[in-house]
Amino acid sequence: MTDEVTIAPAGVADAGEILTLQRAAYLVEAQRYGDPFLPPLTETLDEVRAAIAGPTIVLAARLGTRVVGSVRARVDGDTAHVGRLAVAPDLQGRGVGGRLLAAIEAACAGRVARFALFTGAQSAANLGLYDRRGYRVVAHRPDENGNRLAVLEKTPDPTRGQPGDAPA
Template sequence: MEIQRAEPGDAGEILTLQRAAYVSEAQLYGDPYIPPLVESLQQVRKAIETGVTLKAVDGGRIVGAVRGTLAGTTCLVGRLVVAPDRQGRGLGTALLRALHERVPEAEAFDLFTGHLSEGNLRLYRRLGYRETRRERMDDHLTLVHLRR
């Protein structure tokens, strides 16, 4: 497995991977319209062109991805995705570590996840992220914001 910078031509495969990876989150929160599931191909392509998007490639297949966007000296981390058949094998950890290394100018890394996403929260805490605040979105979702 190799982690590389994504290119605009990867947008379709990354979007497919993203949708597959976020189905379990949609089920967890009872909401099939969460942003990662309704994002367009053009939005994914633009994110690749304007930020740092890394992909994990194994045998020619993209099996994971993560995005980072610099806002001042803070890297906003988003859309960490791992193929459902590859989850639980350290790919998410490897992708986040690679993002930390490839954005050395960032003094902080910020991200968020849902309050019920215990696996995500464990991963982020293990990598040094600490909760900064909670934001109630509606009856079934509270966003947990974390910083490293």
């Protein structure tokens, strides 16, 4: 099934679908933390459009014409800050997230010395995905609402080819 999913840069016309997908995907996180105000849930359509317009790299995964996943990265110096990884709830656990992560790493390859991201410290599935992709927890910190976040980093291994070549 994931072989049928295509990943390409998002266009501004995708903003509405990405926002809808993001809200559906992060609803489980909001319930886990008892916090309906997680930033991916309060982001506006104009903010998503602005992210897509650049300089942030925004990728969309599609199954046919349906946007089923998205991810972003902002390059700052030698670091790619990865964020807003979202997969449609009915496709979670099927490899789409791993493919999106590999694709965003490939889009930043050669421009950065490390990848950084954060996720909820209680989000076992997310932490497992990131661990399988070579990310390691380097710190914990609260978000703006007091939820405990795990801060993760990955240094690409130039001897292994593209970053993210580890199995998903």
